[in-house]
Amino acid sequence: xxxxxxxxxxxxxxxxxxxxxxxxxxxxxxxxxxxxxxxxxxxxxxxxxxxxxxxxxxxxxxxxxxxxxxxxxxxxxxxxxxxxxxxxxxxxxxxxxxxxxxxxxxxxxxxxxxxxxxxxxxxxxxxxxxxxxxxxxxxxxxxxxxxxxxxxxxxxxxxxxxxxxxxxxxxxxxxxxxxxxxxxxxxxxxxxxxxxxxxxxxxxxxxxxxxxxxxxxxxx
Amino acid sequence: xxxxxxxxxxxxxxxxxxxxxxxxxxxxxxxxxxxxxxxxxxxxxxxxxxxxxxxxxxxxxxxxxxxxxxxxxxxxxxxxxxxxxxxxxxxxxxxxxxxxxxxxxxxxxxxxxxxxxxxxxxxxxxxxxxxxxxxxxxxxxxxxxxxxxxxxxxxxxxxxxxxxxxxxxxxxxxxxxxxxxxxxxxxxxxxxxxxxxxxxxxxxxxxxxxxxxxxxxxxx
DNA sequence: CGGCGAATGGGACAAATGACGTAGTGCCCG
DNA sequence: CGGGCACTACGTCATTTGTCCCATTCGCCG
Numbered sequence: 001x002x003x004x005x006x007x008x009x010x011x012x013x014x015x016x017x018x019x020x021x022x023x024x025x026x027x028x029x030x031x032x033x034x035x036x037x038x039x040x041x042x043x044x045x046x047x048x049x050x051x052x053x054x055x056x057x058x059x060x061x062x063x064x065x066x067x068x069x070x071x072x073x074x075x076x077x078x079x080x081x082x083x084x085x086x087x088x089x090x091x092x093x094x095x096x097x098x099x100x101x102x103x104x105x106x107x108x109x110x111x112x113x114x115x116x117x118x119x120x121x122x123x124x125x126x127x128x129x130x131x132x133x134x135x136x137x138x139x140x141x142x143x144x145x146x147x148x149x150x151x152x153x154x155x156x157x158x159x160x161x162x163x164x165x166x167x168x169x170x171x172x173x174x175x176x177x178x179x180x181x182x183x184x185x186x187x188x189x190x191x192x193x194x195x196x197x198x199x200x201x202x203x204x205x206x207x208x209x210x211x212x213x214x215x216x217x218x219x220x
Numbered sequence: 221x222x223x224x225x226x227x228x229x230x231x232x233x234x235x236x237x238x239x240x241x242x243x244x245x246x247x248x249x250x251x252x253x254x255x256x257x258x259x260x261x262x263x264x265x266x267x268x269x270x271x272x273x274x275x276x277x278x279x280x281x282x283x284x285x286x287x288x289x290x291x292x293x294x295x296x297x298x299x300x301x302x303x304x305x306x307x308x309x310x311x312x313x314x315x316x317x318x319x320x321x322x323x324x325x326x327x328x329x330x331x332x333x334x335x336x337x338x339x340x341x342x343x344x345x346x347x348x349x350x351x352x353x354x355x356x357x358x359x360x361x362x363x364x365x366x367x368x369x370x371x372x373x374x375x376x377x378x379x380x381x382x383x384x385x386x387x388x389x390x391x392x393x394x395x396x397x398x399x400x401x402x403x404x405x406x407x408x409x410x411x412x413x414x415x416x417x418x419x420x421x422x423x424x425x426x427x428x429x430x431x432x433x434x435x436x437x438x439x440x
Numbered sequence: 441c442g443g444c445g446a447a448t449g450g451g452a453c454a455a456a457t458g459a460c461g462t463a464g465t466g467c468c469c470g
Numbered sequence: 471c472g473g474g475c476a477c478t479a480c481g482t483c484a485t486t487t488g489t490c491c492c493a494t495t496c497g498c499c500g
Contacts, residue, residue, distance in 0.1 A: 013333035013334050014336050015236055015243070015310070018239035018242045019237070020235055022238050022242045023235070023238060037334075113234070113235050113236065115235065170425035174456085183479060183480085185478090186477075186480095190477085192457090192458055195459095201458085202486085204391075205390035207390070208439045218438040219429075219431050377447080379447060380446095402447085403450090409447090409449075410448095411488075415488075
């Protein structure tokens, strides 16, 4: 572990990249190996390092919610094509669904943007060590989610999640039916069931829950 | 203008504060006068400086979307109680409604977080000079909004906006009526009218528009 | 003063939504 | 193999939502 750890910083906000780099510069055995503004750029950077036979960074510090390529997607791609690179998520969103998605896709850590320098350092060292680091708040939420499998989107069947996503896009039952190639009655059954499971009384509330759980992106 | 400009950095994300401070440190006649993690802290800091008869910062660089006290609120408070402090907004959200709200509440600038150091510098100098600096993208959106007054929340009456906000919280017509102390029929009239003005066909879509326009915060 | 838009409500009606019960089919797991 | 679950679908019914009329009351503005 006395070896220097190369870190690729991926965030669409220049200010955030600057802050992260400032954190990393203060660390002894960590070196910023590059910056990228989105998932696509990050992959391009890694690819280009590989063809030049230059060493890949050990860790990628990555935002979720980026243009071009979403953090979750990018994490999955990196895990698939560059398995020696550990991905640590650094984001302002603490949605359990996103956290789970990221971890399932191979993320080796999850930090919130209000993390201090020491937490970032800990996450990077953990990742370089093939451990997983979770922000305290993140870990707590995950634990809560585990403890209470009854409340929340996790209780939904995959089909119900499909329907919920469409509801959260403002579609009517008829439109949902057409989209999923089922009858409107079935769509209504799914909506009714998911409302029941989530303890809601209208599809309007379902939109909010879907947003809160990160099932759909907030509209831009 | 050779005088040093004091800047108060307000953001709930430590990483972002660090990045901004790094930007500011690189500038000659700018000095970081303090940091705060939310609007409340920012006001407390200013208040405490005032009672100690210490000089107030000329500029506050502030995020929107913070816990404790929202950026728009904080901007209004600062403009009211500390008129000598110029507030520059630095946020990742480009919603026209929020921009307008911030500017109407006395903001002296609006930057997006993908802004580079030079833009931050320009905004601070402009603010210290009693000018207003707008990010290029922000200015463009504002201009678009001005050019097309027909589409968008701007066409709504204030009462309709009230109703829309409640719709976007998942309330039923009956609940909205109770909340606003009007009859349910009137609530329905308002909903119907605002749907027409926005070109929508259901309240579910209205939720999305309200979010997109920043009329309500995305649920946490 | 006259008009105009905003806000308030009502009647009537059509459409969408949601709840509840029932049921066939397919699939996985013990 | 049998039970359970997900997915599909329908019938019925109550409620909500949304539309199109209309009317009244303000307050503001020319």
